[in-house]
Amino acid sequence: MKIGELSRRTGVPVRLLRYYEAQGLLTSHRSEGGHRHYDPEAPVTVGRIRTLLAAGLPTKVIRELMPCFADDGTRLQACVLDHLRAQYAELDSRIASLTQARTALGDILEASTRALTHA
Template sequence: MKIGDLARETGVNIRLLRYYEAQGLLTSHRTSGGHRHYTADAPATVTQIRTLLAAGLPTRVIRDLMPCFIGDGPTLDACVQDHLRTQLHDLDNRITDLQHARASLGDLLHASARASRPTAPSPA
């Protein structure tokens, strides 16, 4: 399968497919003309990559997890559960940090809005 065919079948941009390959997530074979050629299981691999990306995992982690998929589906081998739990914990921490940052920004905005309100003239 050529890269354009893989892009059409998966709905993933050609540049992203090249990026996945550069990151070691997807493999291709080069034809004598230098064109990329993917095996029949490439669409399933792209789906697995997209599933892990949607879960917020960085490509360096995805590269380590790719061999742990069971078949062509989204199921990962049980041996990676601890790793996934660690990623989930890290994501929870980032969400907490973002919530704190959001609250601080809201406080700043509220204080700024109060300070910029014109004050009512005092009665004489």
């Protein structure tokens, strides 16, 4: 299928499909005229990419994970689970940091608002 059809079938803009290809996440074959053609399983591949991006994984990590899908393609092989657990722990750490920053900002806003109302 051509890139326009893949875009229509997946709802992903052509520009992003080209980006995925440039990042090594998606492959195409070029026709003699230079047009991209994708294999029939490309929509499934794009779905996997979108799922992993939505999980907050960077494209570098996704590139490493793409060959590791098992069974029907909805699960990853056990050999990459430690990597996913590390990513999960990193997200927890970032959430904790953001929560602390939010609390600190809230304290500043509250103190500033109180000072203005008592002035």
